[in-house]
Amino acid sequence: MKLGVNIDHIATLRNARGGEFPSPLHAAFTVLEAGAFNVTCHLREDRRHIKDNDIRLISEQTKRLNLEMAANDEIISIALEVIPRSITLVPEKRQELTTEGGLNVVLDIEKYKKINDKFRSKGINVSAFIEPEELQIEAAKKAEFNFIEIHTGKYAQYLDPLKRYEELTRIKKAAEFALNIGLKVNAGHGLNYENTRDIAEIAGIYELNIGYSIVAHAVFTGLDNAVKEMLDIIKTAGLINNCGKLK
Numbered sequence: 001m002k003l004g005v006n007i008d009h010i011a012t013l014r015n016a017r018g019g020e021f022p023s024p025l026h027a028a029f030t031v032l033e034a035g036a037f038n039v040t041c042h043l044r045e046d047r048r049h050i051k052d053n054d055i056r057l058i059s060e061q062t063k064r065l066n067l068e069m070a071a072n073d074e075i076i077s078i079a080l081e082v083i084p085r086s087i088t089l090v091p092e093k094r095q096e097l098t099t100e101g102g103l104n105v106v107l108d109i110e111k112y113k114k115i116n117d118k119f120r121s122k123g124i125n126v127s128a129f130i131e132p133e134e135l136q137i138e139a140a141k142k143a144e145f146n147f148i149e150i151h152t153g154k155y156a157q158y159l160d161p162l163k164r165y166e167e168l169t170r171i172k173k174a175a176e177f178a179l180n181i182g183l184k185v186n187a188g189h190g191l192n193y194e195n196t197r198d199i200a201e202i203a204g205i206y207e208l209n210i211g212y213s214i215v216a217h218a219v220f221t222g223l224d225n226a227v228k229e230m231l232d233i234i235k236t237a238g239l240i241n242n243c244g245k246l247k
């Protein structure tokens with residue numbers, strides 16, 4: 001099972017100061033070097049984190065971009081120009097903090113089929129982010145997606161163990177159903193260091209897409225070193241002259 005790391009929140013941090021740092025491209029190389037298979041970025045209509053140039057650079061330089069996007073004409077034409085390795089179509093609402101529900105493919109099979117034709121003709125894998133429901137999975141197959149991504153958000157949110165178990169069972173059944181009709185299956189949303197194991201045990205899932213928990217965890221696994229490196233600079237400042245030699 002592979003891991004796609006969503007780095008949107010590296011861009012959130014970068015945008016907080018309006019400069020170039022921390023760079024999503026740098027983050028993309030870092031997660032790939034650490035063993036991730038894909039770098040996922042969501043180019044939102046409001047560009048609240050990832051910007052057009054981020055996806056251009058990441059796609060060109062890593063060839064490992066999974067572009068999350070709404071089925072919006074402007075974003076579709078950018079994606080057709082950038083040619084990411086894969087795209088994941090998601091529903092998008094302006095006011096939401098993060099993607100809320102799955103895509104309703106059932107309602108718009110023909111629309112998605114047309115979009116998918118364009119992407120598939122460029123060799124781009126197409127995935128639909130959907131709830132673990134047979135009707136949506138069948139519709140995704142009809143609309144000629146080759147992947148689905150099962151929304152694990154509800155599973156991740158349930159605190160009640162019974163509800164969580166029931167949702168996990170729904171996800172397992174959905175994954176099995178999708179695999180049986182020839183779709184490749186990814187999963188993601190809300191996965192963290194406590195709830196990922198049960199999902200990772202589901203047979204046949206191709207890739208998990210995880211973002212927020214990894215970026216948040218990196219703050220604490222990296223903060224210690226970041227402070228030590230700065231202290232080193234401060235401590236040695238009085239000892240070393242401008243040419244790097246001991247005073």
Ligand code: PXP
Nearest residue numbers: 099129188189190209210211212
């Ligand atoms: N998969 C999809 C389709 C998403 O929209 C997101 C959030 O951008 C993720 C996975 C990752 O979710 P999280 O940041 O909660 O790990």
